[in-house]
Amino acid sequence: MQHLLNYINGELVNAHSQQFMDNYNPATGKVYSLIPDSDEKDVEDAYQAAKSAFFAWKNTSNEDRFIILNRIAELIDLNNDELAKAESIDQGKPHWLAKNEMIRSAQNFRFFATAAMQFSSESHHMEGHAVNYTLRQPIGVVACISPWNLPLYLFSWKIAPALAAGNCVVAKPSEITPMTAFMLSKICQEAGLPKGVLNIIHGIGPKVGSTLVSHPHIKAVSFTGGTSTGKHIASIAAPMFKKLSLELGGKNPSIVFADCDFEKAVKTTVQSSFLNQGEICLCGSRILIERSIYDKFKEALIQEVKQLKVGNPLDKDTKVGAIVSQLHYDKVLSYLQLAKEEGGNILTGGEAIHLEGDLANGWYIAPTVIENLAYDCRTNTEEIFGPVVTITPFDSEEEALQMANCTEYGLASIIWTQDITRAHNLAAQIQSGIVWINCWLLRDLRTPFGGVKNSGVGREGGWEAMKFFTEPKNVCIKL
Ligand code: NDP
Numbered sequence: 417m418q419h420l421l422n423y424i425n426g427e428l429v430n431a432h433s434q435q436f437m438d439n440y441n442p443a444t445g446k447v448y449s450l451i452p453d454s455d456e457k458d459v460e461d462a463y464q465a466a467k468s469a470f471f472a473w474k475n476t477s478n479e480d481r482f483i484i485l486n487r488i489a490e491l492i493d494l495n496n497d498e499l500a501k502a503e504s505i506d507q508g509k510p511h512w513l514a515k516n517e518m519i520r521s522a523q524n525f526r527f528f529a530t531a532a533m534q535f536s537s538e539s540h541h542m543e544g545h546a547v548n549y550t551l552r553q554p555i556g557v558v559a560c561i562s563p564w565n566l567p568l569y570l571f572s573w574k575i576a577p578a579l580a581a582g583n584c585v586v587a588k589p590s591e592i593t594p595m596t597a598f599m600l601s602k603i604c605q606e607a608g609l610p611k612g613v614l615n616i617i618h619g620i621g622p623k624v625g626s627t628l629v630s631h632p633h634i635k636a637v638s639f640t641g642g643t644s645t646g647k648h649i650a651s652i653a654a655p656m657f658k659k660l661s662l663e664l665g666g667k668n669p670s671i672v673f674a675d676c677d678f679e680k681a682v683k684t685t686v687q688s689s690f691l692n693q694g695e696i697c698l699c700g701s702r703i704l705i706e707r708s709i710y711d712k713f714k715e716a717l718i719q720e721v722k723q724l725k726v727g728n729p730l731d732k733d734t735k736v737g738a739i740v741s742q743l744h745y746d747k748v749l750s751y752l753q754l755a756k757e758e759g760g761n762i763l764t765g766g767e768a769i770h771l772e773g774d775l776a777n778g779w780y781i782a783p784t785v786i787e788n789l790a791y792d793c794r795t796n797t798e799e800i801f802g803p804v805v806t807i808t809p810f811d812s813e814e815e816a817l818q819m820a821n822c823t824e825y826g827l828a829s830i831i832w833t834q835d836i837t838r839a840h841n842l843a844a845q846i847q848s849g850i851v852w853i854n855c856w857l858l859r860d861l862r863t864p865f866g867g868v869k870n871s872g873v874g875r876e877g878g879w880e881a882m883k884f885f886t887e888p889k890n891v892c893i894k895l
Pocket residue numbers: 561562563564565570588589590591592619620621622624625626629640641642643645646648649663664665666696697799801827866867871872
């Protein structure tokens with residue numbers, strides 16, 4: 417059985433505890449590799465390595481940083497299939513989807529490699545008196561903590577800008593999906609990333625993650641994960657005056673108006689509901705449909721959803737793979753029960769799927785569509801993060817907006833309409849950090865990424881990320 421290792425000071429090493437934890441393949445429900453059960457001592461080793469590497473890395477020229485980060489991108493591309501297969505086995509997502517995500521992970525490194533070359537800062541002239549310029553300097557050693565749903569993609573989305581801006585990093589992937597982060601360690605060695613610049617520690621959140629967050633000398637924490645974990649992290653980091661970027665949960669609305677491009681809206685809504693088993697923070701899990709097309713849309717949606725093949729993530733024709741863990745599988749099933757208790761009518765799915773042979777103990781749930789629920793009930797306001805969506809009719813733009821804004825989350829929203837004025841009006845009024853109009857998951861890496869309300873604090877992406885990972889210092893020179 418494969419033993420994963422921590423990546424500290426450029427070396428692959430075991431945890432001090434010499435203990436390992438089980439890593440499961442969700443498709444089979446079986447343990448297939450072992451992860452180091454790291455603790456404070458490993459975090460401290462990683463911090464010391466990062467601290468020692470910082471002076472040289474921050475003084476490395478932007479061009480040399482570009483060359484190394486770009487090399488990492490190239491190696492991810494070269495190993496696309498191997499990484500994608502590993503991601504699929506580790507997370508449960510279809511292999512074809514993992515291949516796309518590996519392309520996106522390479523793009524993250526490539527994008528921020530070029531950002532290192534192009535980042536600039538402002539200057540402010542006080543006519544006749546003084547000139548101010550802003551020095552943007554790396555923070556030092558920073559922590560990056562990522563979740564299990566898009567493992568390497570979200571891991572690289574943090575690490576790449578942190579390194580590009582000249583910081584050294586101690587990073588923790590989710591203990592549930594550690595494999596591609598481990599493989600990234602080897603890629604970094606091959607790419608010639610200097611020792612200690614990036615350190616990857618495996619282990620559980622309350623031990624490794626907490627130690628990183630409360631470490632007195634780690635001055636910035638970039639975290640993506642659940643809202644309650646984010647709240648806990650903020651409660652520790654805020655009194656220590658750390659810079660914090662929190663990308664948290666969502667309960668995103670898809671609003672479908674009668675004047676939409678019907679076929680496109682149905683097809684994309686199937687994707688925005690069930691891609692990656694619905695385990696994407698940007699999935700639209702509340703589908704609000706204008707009443708005049710409610711029945712027609714419902715029928716078309718159900719017909720498409722019934723055709724989604726749930727199966728072995730490694731099979732080419734699988735559209736919905738396995739749920740990431742037993743714990744999460746139980747959570748999603750508990751919401752199906754809650755939906756029934758709240759009066760929901762299950763139109764399709766609504767149950768676990770039991771496959772055969774090697775997959776008999778895997779965690780599979782049928783893509784589920786539910787109607788007849790109050791727009792503000794628990795099923796419609798709490799994050800389920802699985803292959804479960806609800807449909808609800810509305811009568812007016814105002815009502816759609818009220819329903820869309822009724823949760824404590826505000827990450828993304830999707831609007832389907834051909835009326836450009838309405839689209840602009842709604843985009844301005846809807847409470848979310850990202851609005852997609854007549855599309856979904858179209859991502860330009862330069863745009864600000866993040867949520868409002870309980871979906872987070874701060875923004876990632878483009879210059880936002882470069883600004884987060886640097887401290888601005890104003891220098892004023894009297895003329
Ligand atoms: P969690 O909050 O459980 O975990 C996220 C990461 O934090 C993991 O690496 C976890 O470690 C770690 N962690 C857990 N406890 C602590 C702690 N006390 N201190 C520091 N770190 C800790 O989220 P999930 O992994 O379950 O991810 C799903 C959530 O992520 C959903 O709510 C989803 O909406 C959100 N998400 C948000 C995105 C966004 O951009 N806004 C994007 C993707 C997901 P470990 O797993 O090893 O315990």
